[in-house]
Amino acid sequence: MTAASPSRLSINQETIKQWSLEELAEGCTSAGISRVGLWRSPVQEYGVERAAKLMRDAGLSVTSLCRGGFLTATDPELRTAALDDNRLAIDEAATLGTDTLVLVSGGLPPGARDLAAARERIADALAILAPYAFACGVRLAIEPLHPMFASDRCVVSTLGQALDLAERFPASHVGVVVDTYHVWWDDQAPAQIARAGATGRIHSFQVADWITPLPAGVLLGRGKLGDGSIDLRAFRSMVDATGFTGPIEVEIFNESLWARPGPEVLTEIVERYRQHVLE
C-alpha cells in the first residue's frame, strides 16, 4: 500500500468488470489498494482455490463475496437447491478468506403477492444457513435492495426490514449491508444505521451514487461517486459514528465504466472516493 492510498477503500470487482481476476489483483496492487470485493461467478470460472491463492499472493484481502440469497422460493425443489447453493457460497467465502457473504434475499415467486410470507421464508432459510456459516467463519449480510427491486430481486427493501430479520440471530451470524444506493432516500436510514451499528450488525458498507434517468431494467443505472443525489460523506460519517472501522466498498454497475480501460477507471474511483466519501 502506498502512503497516499485510502486504506479502507475496497474495490468491488463488478465496478471494473472488464478486468479479469488477475488484472484486478495486479491493478489494485499497483494502485496501492489492498482490499477487493469479489463475485461468485468470475471466482468460480477462475477456480475458487486458485482465486484465493491469487488474492493471497497479491496481498489483497477479500472484504466480501457477492452473493448468496434468493431464498424466497415456495417450490420445495427450488428451495432445496437454493439452500445447497448458499452452503456452497459460504464454502467459497471461507476459502477466499472473507468473513462476509452478501445476501440478496430474492423477490416474489411467479404469481405471488405476499411480501410478508416471502420475508418469513428468508428467516426460515437463515435459521438453517446461519449456524453453518458461523461454523465456517462467515457472517451472512442481508442487503436491503432499493424498493424498485422488491418484486423481482429482493423483498427486503429497507434497513429496518433487514435488521428485523437479522436480529432474530446473533450478530456474529447475521448482519446487514449498508449500501448508499439502496437506502439513500429513506428518512429512517440514519436511525437504522445507528441501530445496526449499536449491535455490531454492519457487516458491509458499500457506496454508489444515485443518478437519473434510470435505464430500462434499472439494474445498471448506478452513478459514479459524486455524480448523483446522495450525500455520500454524510452516510460515511453516520456509519463511522457507530464505531464501524471496516472497509468501504465501491460497487457501481455502470456500462460506461466497463467500456473504459481498467486502470483509468480505478484512478478515477480513488480520486472520487477521496473527494466525495472521505473528508
Add this chain to the structure above:
Amino acid sequence: MTAASPSRLSINQETIKQWSLEELAEGCTSAGISRVGLWRSPVQEYGVERAAKLMRDAGLSVTSLCRGGFLTATDPELRTAALDDNRLAIDEAATLGTDTLVLVSGGLPPGARDLAAARERIADALAILAPYAFACGVRLAIEPLHPMFASDRCVVSTLGQALDLAERFPASHVGVVVDTYHVWWDDQAPAQIARAGATGRIHSFQVADWITPLPAGVLLGRGKLGDGSIDLRAFRSMVDATGFTGPIEVEIFNESLWARPGPEVLTEIVERYRQHVLE
C-alpha cells in the same frame, strides 16, 4: 349509472389518455361510470370552465385533479412561480368541483443532496397554500411517490413521510394519497394507512399494479390491475377498514393501454377492477 356499475370506481383520465375530454365524458357515461380524475394540462387546453360544464352536464363528478406540487425549488423566482402555479391549480380544482388537488411534491433541485431540507421547503409551501385551498373548498393531498422517483420528482417517498408533513396542518386542509403502485413494497404501509384513516387524511385512493421489467425512465411502467405483484384487494380492504368510503381511482400510465380503442380499455378496466380490487 347502470345497476352493474361499480359505484366507487373513478377513471383517471391518464389511464385512457387517447380519449379527449369529450370522449372521456361520453365513454364513462355510456359505461355507467360516474367518477373521473382529471389532469390539469388537458383541462387547460379544453378550457377549465368548459371542462367543468362538460363533466357537470354528463353527470360526472371529478374525484381529483392531478396535480399541483413541485414545491422544492430553492431559487426564489422558481419558488414564487411554483406557489403561483399551485394557487392556479387550486382555483382550477374549485372550478371543476373537486375537493382534492393531488400534489407531487418535487424532487431535489439541480446539484442538491439534502432530502430533509427539500421536505421542509414543502412544509413551508403547504403553510402558504393550505389556507388558500381550504378557503376554495379544496384539500391538498400529498402523494408519496415510489422511492425510485425521490431525486427527480418527489422527495416524499413513503406514507409515513407524507403524514409527517400533512399532520402539521388540519386534516381538512392537507391529507395524503394512497396509491398502491407507490407504497405496495413498504411493510409500514398498513400501519400508515390506519394512521391516515384514523385522522381522516386519506384524501385519495388510487390503484395500479407493479410489473417488471421497468422501462427506461420508469414513468410508464405501471401494470394493469391483476398483472403484477400487488395484492390490490388487501390494500382496498385496509383502506376500507379505516372507514374510507370514497372513490377508488384507477390510474395507470402504460403505453399499451394508450394504443388501444378507449371503449375496449374501459371495459377491461371495469372487469379487472371487479376481479382484483373488489371482492
